[in-house]
Amino acid sequence: MKIFAYGIRDDEKPALQGWETAHPEIEVAYTQELLTTESAKEAAGSDGVVVYQQLPYTREILQALADEGIHQLSLRNVGIDNIDLKAAKELGFKISNVAAYSPNAIAEHAAIQLARVLRRSKELDAKVAKHDLRWAPTIGREVRMQTVGIIGTGRIGRVLIQILQGFGAKIVAYDIFKNPDIDKQGLYVDSLDELYAQSDVISVHVPSVKENIHMLNKESIAKMKDGAILVNVARGDLMDTDDVIAALDSGKLSGLVMDVYENEVGIFNEDWEGKKFPDARLADLIARPNVLVTPHTAFYTTKAVLEMVHQSFDAAVAFVNGTETRNTVKY
Numbered sequence: 001m002k003i004f005a006y007g008i009r010d011d012e013k014p015a016l017q018g019w020e021t022a023h024p025e026i027e028v029a030y031t032q033e034l035l036t037t038e039s040a041k042e043a044a045g046s047d048g049v050v051v052y053q054q055l056p057y058t059r060e061i062l063q064a065l066a067d068e069g070i071h072q073l074s075l076r077n078v079g080i081d082n083i084d085l086k087a088a089k090e091l092g093f094k095i096s097n098v099a100a101y102s103p104n105a106i107a108e109h110a111a112i113q114l115a116r117v118l119r120r121s122k123e124l125d126a127k128v129a130k131h132d133l134r135w136a137p138t139i140g141r142e143v144r145m146q147t148v149g150i151i152g153t154g155r156i157g158r159v160l161i162q163i164l165q166g167f168g169a170k171i172v173a174y175d176i177f178k179n180p181d182i183d184k185q186g187l188y189v190d191s192l193d194e195l196y197a198q199s200d201v202i203s204v205h206v207p208s209v210k211e212n213i214h215m216l217n218k219e220s221i222a223k224m225k226d227g228a229i230l231v232n233v234a235r236g237d238l239m240d241t242d243d244v245i246a247a248l249d250s251g252k253l254s255g256l257v258m259d260v261y262e263n264e265v266g267i268f269n270e271d272w273e274g275k276k277f278p279d280a281r282l283a284d285l286i287a288r289p290n291v292l293v294t295p296h297t298a299f300y301t302t303k304a305v306l307e308m309v310h311q312s313f314d315a316a317v318a319f320v321n322g323t324e325t326r327n328t329v330k331y
């Protein structure tokens with residue numbers, strides 16, 4: 001059996017080598033190139049392909065794979081929105097993704113960044129870098145003194161609750177589907193309005209489905225406590241960025257953690273040093289002392305990358321063997 005992988009980054013190679021060592025019976029080949037109609041030819045003779053890219057998987061690309069006798073696609077990431085699913089169905093493609101590679105990676109990042117905002121780390125680090133070692137006025141706040149509102153108690157939201165409880169924070173939570181463990185702990189409030197009213201910090205962990213787009217906007221922010229802190233390591237379009245900036249300007253929001261941005265595609269994961277920065281609004285956010293921007297790196301840990309590589313290769317093999325995989329995408 002042969003599996004061919006596209007878009008392999010240097011940081012994925014240790015995980016890939018680990019998987020190869022554990023599966024000596026399977027031939028593995030890979031390229032750093034992304035999957036295109038041209039590069040599809042490189043997979044000739046393979047039984048399955050493993051992929052990860054933001055570029056679309058078009059009908060033409062899927063057809064090019066099918067022409068090589070390949071009818072399966074194993075994603076190393078979650079999102080399937082860039083796949084032409086109609087074409088995939090017509091061409092008989094089996095698709096897998098990796099839905100849960102490491103919820104801890106994202107939850108830890110949210111907790112760390114929140115603690116940094118509370119301790120005013122960005123201001124303090126800048127002072128220390130200039131050898132200004134005075135304490136005032138950079139006094140911090142403690143996590144345990146905060147009521148943190150968690151919107152979405154799925155995989156990531158639940159890990160974040162555990163982490164913040166370790167700090168001693170008070171948690172209130174809201175989800176349209178209650179999780180029995182969180183319910184047993186009595187953490188749920190009945191409405192988002194109640195969560196907004198009670199929380200010093202609001203952290204959002206829901207998918208960017210139609211109903212959730214711009215759920216954090218001027219109306220919802222108006223319902224929050226004065227000086228609330230927002231944490232968004234979920235999806236950029238959950239926030240109306242202009243409304244959030246207006247609330248930071250007025251002091252309604254006292255801090256923001258953002259790992260995601262509405263217009264991040266083509267901007268994040270690029271080096272802009274020495275070049276004209278493409279987005280003035282993002283530049284403004286990055287410059288603010290009470291805003292912590294990271295370029296969608298909450299997931300980016302060695303453990304998460306290992307899971308993405310290993311689970312996608314496992315799924316590719318399962319497809320060839322005709323065995324079940326929990327990562328099959330039903331579409």
Ligand SMILES: NC(=O)c1ccc[n+]([C@@H]2O[C@H](COP(=O)([O-])OP(=O)(O)OC[C@H]3O[C@@H](n4cnc5c(N)ncnc54)[C@H](O)[C@@H]3O)[C@@H](O)[C@H]2O)c1
Nearest residue numbers: 152153154155156157175176177205206207233234298299
């Ligand atoms: N920054 C990163 O690197 C990164 C990595 C992975 C995932 N994410 C994002 O994190 C978010 C959460 O992921 P997850 O794996 O925990 O998802 P999940 O599916 O396990 O949980 C999502 C939860 O949100 C709830 N929900 C949906 N709409 C809601 C609403 N309007 N109000 C309240 N609850 C609602 C669902 O019932 C579910 O319990 C997603 O947006 C995902 O895209 C970000």
